[in-house]
Amino acid sequence: MATEEQNVTPTVDDEAALNEEASRELAAMVAEEESAAAMDAETPDDGPLASPQSQAERAAVIEALIYVSEEPLSAKHIADVLKEDKDVVNQTLAALSEEFNARNGGLQLREVAGGWQFATRPEYHEHVRAFLKTRPSAKLTIASLETLAVIAYRQPVTVPEILEIRGVQSPSSIKTLLDKKLIVAKGRKEAVGRPMMYGTSKEFLLQFGLKDLSELPSVEDFHDLSGGS
Amino acid sequence: MNEQTPETVAEPVEEQPAPLNVAGATPQIVTDDVTDDLKILLGDFEGPLDLLLHLIRQEQVSIYDIPVARITDEYLRYLRVMQEMDIAVAGDFLVMAATLIELKTKMLLPRDPSAVAEEEEDPRSDLVNQLLEYQKYKAAAQMLWSRATVEQAVFKRAEIETDKNNPEVAVGLFDLLKVFQDILARHKEEVLLEIEREEISMAEMLERLRNMVMSSGELNLRVFFERARSRRELVLAFLSVLELVRTTEVKLFQRETFGDIIARVVT
Numbered sequence: 001m002a003t004e005e006q007n008v009t010p011t012v013d014d015e016a017a018l019n020e021e022a023s024r025e026l027a028a029m030v031a032e033e034e035s036a037a038a039m040d041a042e043t044p045d046d047g048p049l050a051s052p053q054s055q056a057e058r059a060a061v062i063e064a065l066i067y068v069s070e071e072p073l074s075a076k077h078i079a080d081v082l083k084e085d086k087d088v089v090n091q092t093l094a095a096l097s098e099e100f101n102a103r104n105g106g107l108q109l110r111e112v113a114g115g116w117q118f119a120t121r122p123e124y125h126e127h128v129r130a131f132l133k134t135r136p137s138a139k140l141t142i143a144s145l146e147t148l149a150v151i152a153y154r155q156p157v158t159v160p161e162i163l164e165i166r167g168v169q170s171p172s173s174i175k176t177l178l179d180k181k182l183i184v185a186k187g188r189k190e191a192v193g194r195p196m197m198y199g200t201s202k203e204f205l206l207q208f209g210l211k212d213l214s215e216l217p218s219v220e221d222f223h224d225l226s227g228g229s
Numbered sequence: 230m231n232e233q234t235p236e237t238v239a240e241p242v243e244e245q246p247a248p249l250n251v252a253g254a255t256p257q258i259v260t261d262d263v264t265d266d267l268k269i270l271l272g273d274f275e276g277p278l279d280l281l282l283h284l285i286r287q288e289q290v291s292i293y294d295i296p297v298a299r300i301t302d303e304y305l306r307y308l309r310v311m312q313e314m315d316i317a318v319a320g321d322f323l324v325m326a327a328t329l330i331e332l333k334t335k336m337l338l339p340r341d342p343s344a345v346a347e348e349e350e351d352p353r354s355d356l357v358n359q360l361l362e363y364q365k366y367k368a369a370a371q372m373l374w375s376r377a378t379v380e381q382a383v384f385k386r387a388e389i390e391t392d393k394n395n396p397e398v399a400v401g402l403f404d405l406l407k408v409f410q411d412i413l414a415r416h417k418e419e420v421l422l423e424i425e426r427e428e429i430s431m432a433e434m435l436e437r438l439r440n441m442v443m444s445s446g447e448l449n450l451r452v453f454f455e456r457a458r459s460r461r462e463l464v465l466a467f468l469s470v471l472e473l474v475r476t477t478e479v480k481l482f483q484r485e486t487f488g489d490i491i492a493r494v495v496t
Binding site: 016020023024026027030031067070117118119120121122125128132136137139140142143145146148149150152153165166167168169170207208209210216217219220222 | 275276277278279319320321324325359362363364365366367368369370371372373374376377378379380381382383384385386388406407409410413460464
């Protein structure tokens with residue numbers, strides 16, 4: 001489009017005038033459409049909002065908020081927005097998710113990384129992928145996963161401690177995890193050399209679909225599993 | 230769990246696809262057609278402990294009562310195979326080899342008859358504990374792997390308008406036209422008397438815009454348009470913005486919806 005514009009020699013006044021008229025017309029149409037869109041959208045920061053009247057309305061509002069939230073939405077955040085008691089919100093969330101998930105539809109309302117989120121059910125991933133034309137992204141290497149497991153269960157943990165458990169000398173997989181933001185530095189250990197300690201990040205919870213760290217199965221339970229094959 | 234027991238197959242097979250290789254070790258023993266020798270296809274071992282665990286499983290011995298001499302021999306044989314296959318043997322594998330040899334030696338030494346039997350520690354206990362510990366995290370890594378696999382099959386909603394991830398995409402041509410329109414309207418009222426002056430060319434206008442953007446890295450387009458002293462200049466100014474966007478010298482974005490349009494140098 002820009003090339004066309006460029007060909008218009010600015011001295012042709014008629015054309016400029018016509019363009020001007022067209023642009024004014026379009027701008028007016030755009031403005032109209034935008035104001036309509038703005039009216040459709042909720043504008044929670046404009047003045048005080050009435051708290052939801054009924055339980056059903058509360059659930060409906062919460063559902064809407066979770067839908068528009070880019071990140072998993074925490075109960076606290078919802079409570080703040082609605083100016084409601086967090087317990088009430090939690091109860092509503094529990095009822096809402098039960099009701100929503102009982103539908104057994106293509107979507108699930110689930111708790112992940114300390115918040116609530118709508119997501120597709122994994123059963124339908126092939127169709128979703130075909131539609132989105134995507135492939136599963138590259139997985140972590142075994143070395144990285146082992147390192148991540150050590151960090152997840154032993155955090156905060158230092159590099160020498162991680163390497164010792166894994167029986168290797170190269171910290172490269174730790175670097176990989178840090179680059180992928182799956183782990184974060186958690187401060188320095190009060191020990192000789194003050195080594196940096198690492199722990200898992202929120203991104204870790206998101207990528208592994210965990211509500212929080214307590215959802216990880218106990219590492220002691222792996223004891224028996226791993227030996228017998 | 231997903232560990233593959235070594236299989237004997239007629240000919241070398243392609244390496245297993247990634248999902249089956251999750252346990253790290255999927256080496257296979259294959260027969261060489263010519264020499265009838267057994268050959269070992271190595272899987273990827275994540276470290277010496279991984280290899281050691283594999284050998285213990287392969288030899289079907291108890292992790293709590295490792296026959297050190299036998300396992301050490303096997304371990305060293307593996308290292309030799311790795312070297313033959315030109316796989317760079319990492320230093321940590323060699324450290325473990327040294328540990329194993331030391332252990333083997335200790336096991337061969339006669340026990341001190343004067344020592345009280347109960348107090349005497351099994352020289353293998355450190356290694357056993359290390360293996361048990363590592364084994365747990367290896368299993369945990371498998372658990373993480375399957376969790377990640379399931380999670381990759383779960384899709385979140387696509388981005389919507391209000392997600393502010395990428396302000397660059399927020400400005401369309403119509404937004405630009407609108408700003409232009411506003412200024413043009415104001416301009417009409419202001420300029421009543423046109424005094425003849427040297428007309429600026431498109432090239433000069435482009436140069437002006439470039440200079441203004443480059444000097445600060447960012448430029449509020451409202452400021453730029455307001456510098457135009459005639460409608461002709463305004464049109465040129467508008468065209469030059471389009472031109473710089475087309476040649477991707479600048480990107481346009483808004484700090485907020487309906488906010489001023491900012492041109493930023495593309496680095």
